[in-house]
Amino acid sequence: MGWKTCVVLAVAAYIAYKSVDTFDPDSLKGKRVVITGASSGIGEQTAYHYARFGARILITARRVKLLKQVVARCKELGAADVSYVPLDMSKHEDSKVLIDEAKKRLGGLDHLILNHIINNNPGFWKGDYDYVLNKTMEINFHAYVRIATYALPMLSKSAGSIGVVSSGAGKFGVPFVAVYSASKFALHGFFDSLRQELNIQNINVSISTFVLGGINTTRATEEWSVFERSGFTASPSATALRIVTGTSNREREVHYPRSVAVFSLLRDVAPSFVEWMVSFSLNQEHVQTLLKNTK
Numbered sequence: 584m585g586w587k588t589c590v591v592l593a594v595a596a597y598i599a600y601k602s603v604d605t606f607d608p609d610s611l612k613g614k615r616v617v618i619t620g621a622s623s624g625i626g627e628q629t630a631y632h633y634a635r636f637g638a639r640i641l642i643t644a645r646r647v648k649l650l651k652q653v654v655a656r657c658k659e660l661g662a663a664d665v666s667y668v669p670l671d672m673s674k675h676e677d678s679k680v681l682i683d684e685a686k687k688r689l690g691g692l693d694h695l696i697l698n699h700i701i702n703n704n705p706g707f708w709k710g711d712y713d714y715v716l717n718k719t720m721e722i723n724f725h726a727y728v729r730i731a732t733y734a735l736p737m738l739s740k741s742a743g744s745i746g747v748v749s750s751g752a753g754k755f756g757v758p759f760v761a762v763y764s765a766s767k768f769a770l771h772g773f774f775d776s777l778r779q780e781l782n783i784q785n786i787n788v789s790i791s792t793f794v795l796g797g798i799n800t801t802r803a804t805e806e807w808s809v810f811e812r813s814g815f816t817a818s819p820s821a822t823a824l825r826i827v828t829g830t831s832n833r834e835r836e837v838h839y840p841r842s843v844a845v846f847s848l849l850r851d852v853a854p855s856f857v858e859w860m861v862s863f864s865l866n867q868e869h870v871q872t873l874l875k876n877t878k
Contacts, residue, residue, distance in 0.1 A: 606831055614633075616640045617643070617682075618642045619644070619730065620700060621642035626642070628824075629826055631653075631657060631660055631820075632820075633827060634661055637663050639662070639665070640662050640665040641685050646669075647667075654666065654667050666688055668684045681733075682737070692741060693738075693743045694745075695731065699722065703715055705759035708761045719762045724773070743789075745788065745830075746829065750763075750796075753767025754843075755861070757861060758861070792835070797817065822839055825837060
């Protein structure tokens with residue numbers, strides 16, 4: 584093992600054990616929060632945590648029935664105010680509608696949590712540009728950019744924060760989800776650049792990017808079963824709480840679970856080793872099924 588790898592592992596160990604203990608729950612009372620993709624999974628749990636801390640919340644997703652259930656639960660948990668607006672992030676106009684509704688209902692914005700995604704069922708890339716590539720980039724990347732852009736004037740006034748929910752697949756390539764991985768790589772490129780541009784202009788808006796690993800959501804365990812051996816160990820609730828605290832603390836980048844930092848840090852100094860670790864995590868029975876389906 585070379586010295587560079589040793590340094591990377593040492594840094595990863597530091598990140599893995601570093602605790603963030605500066606979070607002040609009272610700081611979120613009355614904060615105006617917008618959460619996308621909030622009808623289930625991580626987005627739903629994020630709404631519940633903000634509700635517990637007394638925030639004013641606007642949530643969005645496509646499924647009205649589930650959004651109503653989340654709103655009802657947020658009220659039970661103590662949200663100062665909570666409402667929903669059903670929107671489709673594949674539609675350009677809905678990004679602006681969301682921020683217009685935030686201005687009308689909340690009177691401003693403090694935290695913007697970008698969490699919505701379209702998942703692609705794992706499989707080999709077969710050149711489906713029109714639906715798989717274009718629609719995935721539209722929802723997983725373009726909509727993030729549009730919403731953040733529309734929200735910046737309000738966030739600038741409040742010295743607010745943007746939380747960008749990404750994935751380890753946005754830091755290192757993952758087989759069978761090439762387009763999903765590409766959309767997450769794009770998020771890092773755009774928001775890392777935007778963060779610097781805001782700093783140069785002295786615009787006090789923080790951007791926190793969340794690099795997530797195996798999160799035990801129903802959707803992930805069903806659709807990503809090809810990665811079964813890697814384990815989906817982190818709960819959606821614990822993940823959501825880390826998103827809330829990281830956004831509140833204005834942290835630049837958060838890896839969760841912390842072990843995903845090892846993959847990110849090793850990517851450039853030991854890429855073959857990272858690819859081997861990814862391959863080791865694959866469920867070989869599912870891989871063989873995918874191979875048969877290509878014939």
